[in-house]
Amino acid sequence: MKVWRIFPERFQSTAFTGIGGLYAARRWNHRGTALVYTATSRALAALEYFVNLDIREAPDDLLIAEASFADDLIERIEPAELPADWRAIDNLTCRDIGSGWAASLRSFGAFHRGSGRLESAAESGAS
Numbered sequence: 001m002k003v004w005r006i007f008p009e010r011f012q013s014t015a016f017t018g019i020g021g022l023y024a025a026r027r028w029n030h031r032g033t034a035l036v037y038t039a040t041s042r043a044l045a046a047l048e049y050f051v052n053l054d055i056r057e058a059p060d061d062l063l064i065a066e067a068s069f070a071d072d073l074i075e076r077i078e079p080a081e082l083p084a085d086w087r088a089i090d091n092l093t094c095r096d097i098g099s100g101w102a103a104s105l106r107s108f109g110a111f112h113r114g115s116g117r118l119e120s121a122a123e124s125g126a127s
Contacts (some may be wrong), residue, residue: 003038004045010062028043028098035102075107
């Protein structure tokens with residue numbers, strides 16, 4: 001599986017470490033859980049990056065990086081396995097699911113078709 005991630009140049013050395021999760025909660029992680037968010041296409045990576053960003057605040061030094069993983073390292077999650085409101089902002093159930101998955105170290109990445117995104121555990125020895 002190939003994935004992409006967009007980030008400002010200053011984060012190039014840490015783009016795949018998940019360090020941001022140590023400082024901020026996101027859809028699939030509680031603050032303190034290192035998690036790397038990627039997308040299954042360049043277009044989706046761009047959409048995910050820019051969707052909630054004021055264009056006047058867009059960095060002018062963005063980079064895109066590609067990574068590849070063996071398919072058998074990826075845990076697939078079907079939409080029916082997610083809570084009905086998984087797209088809701090600040091959904092604590094989703095944060096519980098993602099943080100629990102990252103702590104379990106049972107797979108390198110988790111892919112859910114509902115979003116086309118791959119999340120991978122980082123820092124905790126799973127990378």
